[in-house]
Amino acid sequence: MTAIQHEPAxxxxxxxxxxxxxxxxxxxxxxxNGCVRYVERLMPDPYLFAVILTLLVVALIFFLVPDxxxxxxxxxxxxxxxxxxxxxxxxxxxxxxxVSGYTLAEAPAIKRASDGWQASLATRCKEPCSASxxxxxxxSSTGAWDSLPAP
Numbered sequence: 001m002t003a004i005q006h007e008p009a010x011x012x013x014x015x016x017x018x019x020x021x022x023x024x025x026x027x028x029x030x031x032x033n034g035c036v037r038y039v040e041r042l043m044p045d046p047y048l049f050a051v052i053l054t055l056l057v058v059a060l061i062f063f064l065v066p067d068x069x070x071x072x073x074x075x076x077x078x079x080x081x082x083x084x085x086x087x088x089x090x091x092x093x094x095x096x097x098x099v100s101g102y103t104l105a106e107a108p109a110i111k112r113a114s115d116g117w118q119a120s121l122a123t124r125c126k127e128p129c130s131a132s133x134x135x136x137x138x139x140s141s142t143g144a145w146d147s148l149p150a151p
Contacts, residue, residue: 058073061073
């Protein structure tokens, strides 16, 4: 009786080494890439979170507030968004802070003035972890994160 040799169902390619100059991925990079793929594929849209939280709050109001009516909830929600003391006042203040801070940080005069101390600050950092004690307000307000050396 002769033994019949079967080829494996899945052909395996021989292991190849990465090309010269290309570093192998570290376990942390594998973990990070896996997390990014998971979030990009499975994380819902932020709008969906807003709708779900709105419905959750409406359900809690009906459950916890005595004599709550649908009309009262809609009126309260409308007053919170569009009424006299609305959330848009706060939202516009935050937008103004962000836009004016970004504009100031990107202004050529501010960039020229801060280039000297930014460079001296950034050259002291030999790796990303050594940048953590630096004052975040200076780094974020002047765009010094772009000046930090790559790991």
